[in-house]
Amino acid sequence: MRPLSNLAVIFLLLVLSGCTGKAVSPHTVTIMTFNVENLFDNVDDPDKADRDYLPIEQKQNEAHQAACREVEVESWRKRCLTIDWNDEILKRKLAVIADAILQVDGGRGPDIIALQEVENIGILERLRTEFLADAQYLPGIIVEGWDTRGIDVAFLTRLPVQGQPRLHDIEFDPEFADRHGDTRGILQADFVLPDGSLLTGFSVHFPAPFHPTPMRVSAYERLNELADALPGDRSVFAAGDFNTTSIDDRDNNILDRFARPSWTVSNDLCTDCKGTSYYAVDDTWSFLDMILWRSCCGAHATWQLLENEVWIANKSGQQLMPDGTPRRFNIPDGTGLSDHWPVVIRLESK
Numbered sequence: 001m002r003p004l005s006n007l008a009v010i011f012l013l014l015v016l017s018g019c020t021g022k023a024v025s026p027h028t029v030t031i032m033t034f035n036v037e038n039l040f041d042n043v044d045d046p047d048k049a050d051r052d053y054l055p056i057e058q059k060q061n062e063a064h065q066a067a068c069r070e071v072e073v074e075s076w077r078k079r080c081l082t083i084d085w086n087d088e089i090l091k092r093k094l095a096v097i098a099d100a101i102l103q104v105d106g107g108r109g110p111d112i113i114a115l116q117e118v119e120n121i122g123i124l125e126r127l128r129t130e131f132l133a134d135a136q137y138l139p140g141i142i143v144e145g146w147d148t149r150g151i152d153v154a155f156l157t158r159l160p161v162q163g164q165p166r167l168h169d170i171e172f173d174p175e176f177a178d179r180h181g182d183t184r185g186i187l188q189a190d191f192v193l194p195d196g197s198l199l200t201g202f203s204v205h206f207p208a209p210f211h212p213t214p215m216r217v218s219a220y221e222r223l224n225e226l227a228d229a230l231p232g233d234r235s236v237f238a239a240g241d242f243n244t245t246s247i248d249d250r251d252n253n254i255l256d257r258f259a260r261p262s263w264t265v266s267n268d269l270c271t272d273c274k275g276t277s278y279y280a281v282d283d284t285w286s287f288l289d290m291i292l293w294r295s296c297c298g299a300h301a302t303w304q305l306l307e308n309e310v311w312i313a314n315k316s317g318q319q320l321m322p323d324g325t326p327r328r329f330n331i332p333d334g335t336g337l338s339d340h341w342p343v344v345i346r347l348e349s350k
Contacts, residue, residue, distance in 0.1 A: 026194035027349040029159070029303070032110040032313065033239035033289050035205070035340035036097050037329060038151070039127070040119040042085045048150030050119065052076075056084035083331055092334035098131035099316040100337060104344055109135040112191060114203035114239035114291075115154040116184075118142060124154055132156070141189055143167035148181040153203040153240060155189050162198060165189040170222045172215055179215065183207050186223055186238075195349055197302055200230055204240035213252050216243060220258035227262075227294060235303055238263070238292040241340065245286040246275065263292035266343050269310040276312060276341040278325040291345050302350055309346035 040053035051059075051067060059065070059081060068080035101109045109132065118124050124140035141155040145167055155165070167185040184205040191199045202223060207215040220242075227236050244254050259265050267273065267287040275285030291310075295301040314320060318337045321327045327336040 028306075029112070029193065029199075029347045030105060030110040030344060031112045031114070031201075031237060031239060031291060031347070032101070032104060032342050032344045033114045033116075033203075033241075033291050034097075034101065034342040035116040035241045035289060035338060037117055037338035037340060039093065039097065039115075039117055039123055040085065040150070041123045041126075042087065042090055045120070045150060048119075049148050050150050052080050052083055053085040053119075054083075055086045056082070085331070089331060089334050093329055094127050094131045096316070096318045096329070096337045097127060100313060100319060100342060101132065102135065103313055103316045107134075109137075110344060111158050112201060113137075113156040114201065115156065116203070116205040116241045117151040118154045119150050119152070120144065124156070128156060141165045141187070143185075143187060145185050146181060147184050151184070151205070153184055153187045153205050155187065155201065155203055157189070157191060159194075159199075160192040162190045162192055168222065168226055170219050172218050176212065176215055179207070179211055182211070183215070183219075186219075186226060188226065193303065193349075195302060198234055199303070200227075200234055200236040202226065202236070202238040202240075204238055204242065206241065206243045208243050209245050209248065213248055213254075216248070216254070217252075217258065220254070224258065224262065233296050235296045235301065236294050237345075239290070239343075241288050242290050243288055244290075245279070245288065246284055247282075247286075249286075259290075259292055263294050264305055266291040266293070266310050266345055269305075269307050270312060270343070273312050276326075276343060277339060280325075287343075289340050289343050291343055293345065293347075303347050304350060306346045306348050311344055312341050313344050314341040 040050055042053055042055055044054055068077055071077040071080055104110045121142050124142055128137050128140055137156045137158055142152055143165060145152050166188045169185050187203040189201050191201060193199050206219040223238055230236055249255050255265060267290055275287050276289040277286050293305045295304060319327055326339050326341050328339040329336045
């Protein structure tokens, strides 16, 4: 067979671009962060407080109802008693997550996805094999953590991974020891880029806004410590739910102190973006979800962030409320998706 001429190659790439929204290229890599909001299976894990996410017929026994009655917050107590997390609802949840992921790159999906609020490897693999099969992701990456509810951070990737992923603990001040069970670690994986170089990624889910600000400060400090310890020729990203509200950032100067000195922050480059999460009580938007990027090697870096290709992926059918805010997943009708919108960045090889 005769080799393709340069003109033929260009034509082929144009055809691919028309079919997929972007030409499939070894010179670009897309990264998404996505808090999928309570992606639980519907099997009881006796070691985790996952009793909300069971079929209603499994909630009729006295032991379950007694445990639910111990929940102090009324809305949470009602959820524990009445949510019917049945097979059809679970399928619907998985399907809308997949739709949101596949809106990127014309149905191909991002090359790497950092996920938050995933219960276990079983539900992650079901998402991958049943609902994202055409995207050809490798087996999911998750390391079980200590969050009492059972929500973990994870990765899906088409890029090969070198070595074993690691879940790093965060050391909080001893005065917050009783809150440790409501936190997640920092998941690290080392991805092999198309040119053979390594890219380290961290999937994060920092302590929620109702926890004291110093807990999130400890999480930023731990992340920076891990990134600073990497080899000098390593580019790195951190992606996830940083739980830094716009008010917390304003009052405590969080991003200027702990992110911008050494990272490029995705929301600084996202044009016409209000935020990824909306809090109706005080009518505020926040970039709870971010991707932080740090290129290696200065002028000799082989991969760079495309500053005009940072965006919020919120155009799939179930992501928007009529008022333009995130549409969380609702039961029993199975509408909506998540109270967070995903963020996407694109890297390019020099």
